[in-house]
Amino acid sequence: MSKQTSRKQSTGKQAPRTQPPGKQAARKETAPKQASDGRVPAPAPAPAPETAGSPTTELSRRRLLGTVGAAGAAGLVVGGAGGAFGASALRDEAPEALTSIGSTRVAFRAAGGGHQAGITTPLQATGHLVAFDLAPGTDRKAAAALLRRWSRTAEELMAGRAPDADTGVALDAGPSSLTVTFGFGHSFFGRTGLTKRRPAELDPLPDFSADALDPDRSNGDLWIQIGADDALVAFHALRALQKDAAGRARPRWQMNGFNRTPGATAHPMTARNLMGQIDGTNNPKPSDRDFDERIFVGREAEQAWMRGGSYAVVRRIRMLLDDWEKRSRHDQEKVIGRRKDNGAPLTGGSETTPMRLDENRPDGLPVIPANAHARIAAPESNQGAAMLRRPFSYHDGFREDGAPDAGLLFICWQADPLRAFTQIQRKLDRGDALSPFLRHEASGLFAVPPAAEPGDYVGRPLLEG
Numbered sequence: 191m192s193k194q195t196s197r198k199q200s201t202g203k204q205a206p207r208t209q210p211p212g213k214q215a216a217r218k219e220t221a222p223k224q225a226s227d228g229r230v231p232a233p234a235p236a237p238a239p240e241t242a243g244s245p246t247t248e249l250s251r252r253r254l255l256g257t258v259g260a261a262g263a264a265g266l267v268v269g270g271a272g273g274a275f276g277a278s279a280l281r282d283e284a285p286e287a288l289t290s291i292g293s294t295r296v297a298f299r300a301a302g303g304g305h306q307a308g309i310t311t312p313l314q315a316t317g318h319l320v321a322f323d324l325a326p327g328t329d330r331k332a333a334a335a336l337l338r339r340w341s342r343t344a345e346e347l348m349a350g351r352a353p354d355a356d357t358g359v360a361l362d363a364g365p366s367s368l369t370v371t372f373g374f375g376h377s378f379f380g381r382t383g384l385t386k387r388r389p390a391e392l393d394p395l396p397d398f399s400a401d402a403l404d405p406d407r408s409n410g411d412l413w414i415q416i417g418a419d420d421a422l423v424a425f426h427a428l429r430a431l432q433k434d435a436a437g438r439a440r441p442r443w444q445m446n447g448f449n450r451t452p453g454a455t456a457h458p459m460t461a462r463n464l465m466g467q468i469d470g471t472n473n474p475k476p477s478d479r480d481f482d483e484r485i486f487v488g489r490e491a492e493q494a495w496m497r498g499g500s501y502a503v504v505r506r507i508r509m510l511l512d513d514w515e516k517r518s519r520h521d522q523e524k525v526i527g528r529r530k531d532n533g534a535p536l537t538g539g540s541e542t543t544p545m546r547l548d549e550n551r552p553d554g555l556p557v558i559p560a561n562a563h564a565r566i567a568a569p570e571s572n573q574g575a576a577m578l579r580r581p582f583s584y585h586d587g588f589r590e591d592g593a594p595d596a597g598l599l600f601i602c603w604q605a606d607p608l609r610a611f612t613q614i615q616r617k618l619d620r621g622d623a624l625s626p627f628l629r630h631e632a633s634g635l636f637a638v639p640p641a642a643e644p645g646d647y648v649g650r651p652l653l654e655g
């Protein structure tokens with residue numbers, strides 16, 4: 191890999207899980223229902239593997255074989271979160287059901303069209319971001335074949351089924367909320383003769399004064415975001431998609447991230463970042479009246495293939511943790527404008543209480559400082575601009591000076607990057623109290639088309655339309 195760097199919370203709150211980890215998922219035969227965030231609780235495996243064909247059966251068989259293999263080889267306890275049983279029991283008895291974490295499946299295709307998974311999906315524990323450049327000679331037709339193949343692999347993996355020539359890495363796990371999201375970068379269009387179909391929203395982001403961007407870890411012809419609640423499931427998907435690309439596209443950069451593991455907190459909570467802040471509180475919510483309009487491309491868009499899609503801005507933002515951690519908690523809270531323990535605004539209340547931006551202290555200064563990050567980034571300060579932030583944290587070891595190479599793989603989703611990310615980042619760049627503790631090291635902007643229709647692949651209306 192040329193510039194392989196392993197070098198990024200949410201829609202905010204982790205979705206309530208159907209069961210606490212460690213409890214076995216109930217065995218139900220009813221058809222799974224798709225939730226508004228695209229997640230489908232995968233049916234628990236059938237007791238015997240005879241009924242071939244259905245997704246449920248494929249998953250059961252794979253799990254059964256994987257579980258027997260592991261127990262047979264080591265004679266050890268198996269069954270990730272609570273299932274402890276030996277090889278002899280496995281020979282005679284049906285496998286235990288997956289936990290709710292393993293069995294949760296996100297739909298690759300939204301019924302009746304819709305958005306790709308991985309945008310409004312609750313944050314997953316593990317993420318991989320990878321950008322590819324097309325290999326010399328890969329034309330529009332070859333790129334279409336790649337997207338067709340990638341879509342098939344993603345659909346299989348997200349359903350918990352093994353792709354062709356499988357490596358076995360995820361053999362005994364369920365889909366584990368795996369999502370695979372595909373996007374197109376600015377350079378893709380020139381390379382495939384599709385410049386007329388390139389949306390103006392993909393025009394390069396402006397420079398910001400705080401940028402220290404590494405071009406080799408920025409942009410790319412194609413972008414894939416992988417998220418899953420199991421690290422092996424996520425790696426498995428990354429490897430399968432990379433192999434699919436052989437001869438047609440080469441990885442340009444890759445970054446690995448993480449979030450809190452679902453079930454690690456006593457109740458569902460907004461995630462924390464590596465500075466210790468509750469981060470994601472004031473994200474737009476799918477229940478907001480204008481959510482779709484802000485996050486997804488509308489029907490009136492000039493480029494019809496992007497209608498229902500979204501634009502992803504990806505920024506690798508290193509945190510200067512040595513500097514940050516020297517500050518008192520009081521100072522840290524003033525930098526953001528919110529409390530560290532519960533995320534409540536400094537003007538009082540709880541995490542979800544709106545900030546009172548016009549409230550002053552007895553000395554006349556604002557309670558939420560004029561340069562507080564949350565004030566400067568808020569829609570009230572940006573003509574209503576808003577984006578959906580859905581990041582991963584990262585940690586790639588230590589730098590030469592001993593400081594952690596750690597921060598946020600900041601990913602935000604919007605219908606129009608100019609009116610969302612760019613507008614807000616321009617403002618933050620002019621004097622946000624958080625910026626001195628951050629370094630923007632890499633950047634990407636990708637057009638993420640809507641989900642594939644049944645029988646179709648992601649991006650066909652662009653590539654064959």
Ligand SMILES: C=CC1=C(C)c2cc3[nH]c(cc4nc(cc5[nH]c(cc1n2)c(C)c5CCC(=O)O)C(CCC(=O)O)=C4C)c(C)c3C=C
Nearest residue numbers: 467468469470471472507526564567568569598611614615
């Ligand atoms: C250009 C957009 C933004 C960048 C880049 C960004 C980086 C960044 N932010 C945090 C931590 C927090 N951000 C919070 C709120 C917040 N941040 C942005 C935008 C960017 N952040 C917005 C639009 C908002 C919401 C503002 C509002 O409407 O109130 C918060 C407060 C809690 C919350 O609402 O999420 C924290 C904490 C870090 C650490 C960071 C870069 C590493």
Ligand SMILES: [Fe+2]
Nearest residue numbers: 469563564567
């Ligand atoms: Fe922020």
